Amino acid sequence: MKILVIGAGGLLGSALVEQGRSRGVIGATKNDGDIRDAAAVRALFLRTRPDCTILAAAYADVDGCERQPHLAIEVNFKGAAHVARAALESGSRLLYVSTDYVFDGAKNSPYEISDPPNPLSAYGRSKAAGEAAVLEILPQACIVRTARLFGTTGHCFPAAILELAATRAEISVVDDQIGSPTFHCDLAGALLHCAETRTAGVIHATNAGACSWFDFAKEILRASGMNKVSVRAISSGQSGRLAPRPKYSVLSNTSLRACGISLRSWQEALAAYLEERQAAQQPGQQHTQQHPQQPGAPDAVHPIAAGTAGRPR
Ligand SMILES: NC(=O)c1ccc[n+]([C@@H]2O[C@H](COP(=O)([O-])OP(=O)(O)OC[C@H]3O[C@@H](n4cnc5c(N)ncnc54)[C@H](OP(=O)(O)O)[C@@H]3O)[C@@H](O)[C@H]2O)c1
Numbered sequence: 438m439k440i441l442v443i444g445a446g447g448l449l450g451s452a453l454v455e456q457g458r459s460r461g462v463i464g465a466t467k468n469d470g471d472i473r474d475a476a477a478v479r480a481l482f483l484r485t486r487p488d489c490t491i492l493a494a495a496y497a498d499v500d501g502c503e504r505q506p507h508l509a510i511e512v513n514f515k516g517a518a519h520v521a522r523a524a525l526e527s528g529s530r531l532l533y534v535s536t537d538y539v540f541d542g543a544k545n546s547p548y549e550i551s552d553p554p555n556p557l558s559a560y561g562r563s564k565a566a567g568e569a570a571v572l573e574i575l576p577q578a579c580i581v582r583t584a585r586l587f588g589t590t591g592h593c594f595p596a597a598i599l600e601l602a603a604t605r606a607e608i609s610v611v612d613d614q615i616g617s618p619t620f621h622c623d624l625a626g627a628l629l630h631c632a633e634t635r636t637a638g639v640i641h642a643t644n645a646g647a648c649s650w651f652d653f654a655k656e657i658l659r660a661s662g663m664n665k666v667s668v669r670a671i672s673s674g675q676s677g678r679l680a681p682r683p684k685y686s687v688l689s690n691t692s693l694r695a696c697g698i699s700l701r702s703w704q705e706a707l708a709a710y711l712e713e714r715q716a717a718q719q720p721g722q723q724h725t726q727q728h729p730q731q732p733g734a735p736d737a738v739h740p741i742a743a744g745t746a747g748r749p750r
Contacts (some may be wrong), residue, residue, distance in 0.1 A: 440633075442464045445465055445466050447497075447591065448621050449625065452477070452624070462629070470525055472519055478516075487527075490533065491532045498513060503558055514570060518567075531579070533568060537582060538556060540554060540686050543555075558681055579640060586624065587619070595711070595714075609670075610654040614683065616643075616647060623706055643688050
């Protein structure tokens with residue numbers, strides 16, 4: 438099976454390409470076809486002729502989307518629609534990667550796939566619109582919502598915490614947003630399984646368990662042996678971030694388990710990430726390439742207060 442990954446240079450896309458190397462995966466970056474350009478997307482499908490496509494490209498900077506809602510719509514909604522139309526025309530199935538930020542966070546139990554989206558931010562609205570457009574064009578498409586991605590091939594929350602901890606005695610982190618951290622490799626494995634088993638419909642896919650960003654930061658430092666750095670809990674209001682985020686956006690993994698997949702706990706996934714990161718930093722080892730931070734960077738470092746900890750990017 439030939440699987441086209443659009444967004445191959447991103448945090449998730451790079452893990453998909455890496456894991457899919459021997460499974461028929463081919464990667465496409467923005468240079469291969471900007472998804473805002475319908476003709477370029479059609480040409481990409483004509484060149485590659487995939488059986489299945491995973492759309493991992495997005496404008497995923499949550500505060501950036503709030504500042505540039507037009508760009509969020511262009512990429513996350515209209516771009517997704519261009520990809521869905523090209524997939525329909527060329528006979529490719531489609532997986533659209535979406536987000537827990539389509540929910541408003543008013544619940545206090547995990548979000549099921551039957552819960553209606555009610556996004557708070559421009560990013561969430563553009564992704565919810567992308568989901569709807571994809572399902573309208575390709576009713577057999579698969580929408581995979583995930584959350585709080587981290588991984589070794591991009592900038593992410595654990596990397597930001599470790600960079601800050603190297604130079605600071607105290608870091609301030611938001612403690613009133615609860616979600617499920619998700620390792621890009623674990624999600625990539627689940628997505629490839631969904632692609633290969635022709636899964637359709639909405640799926641929620643995260644590592645197991647949930648925590649606040651504050652708890653996540655504490656665990657990152659504990660597991661890295663950096664217990665001397667103190668973590669101060671702050672509220673979302675104190676973080677000074679532009680876009681509103683859901684207070685609680687844990688995704689129920691019932692739909693994922695129904696596909697025969699069960700992802701490990703976020704703590705186990707974090708340990709694997711730290712091991713991989715350390716191996717990449719050993720002298721003489723092959724370093725995993727860190728792609729530079731881009732304007733369309735993921736919502737990886739938002740929970741750190743700009744005032745106290747500085748912005749790592
Ligand atoms: N990161 C998270 O915490 C998180 C959480 C929940 C859901 N998600 C979702 O997971 C998916 C992957 O996110 P990620 O963290 O891997 O994002 P990422 O690291 O920012 O990667 C996104 C990729 O999309 C590409 N892209 C942006 N605009 C494009 C365009 N117009 N045409 C073609 N490619 C374009 C970017 O290429 P350039 O760099 O060249 O612009 C980048 O390589 C997204 O759908 C996101 O909404 C992410």
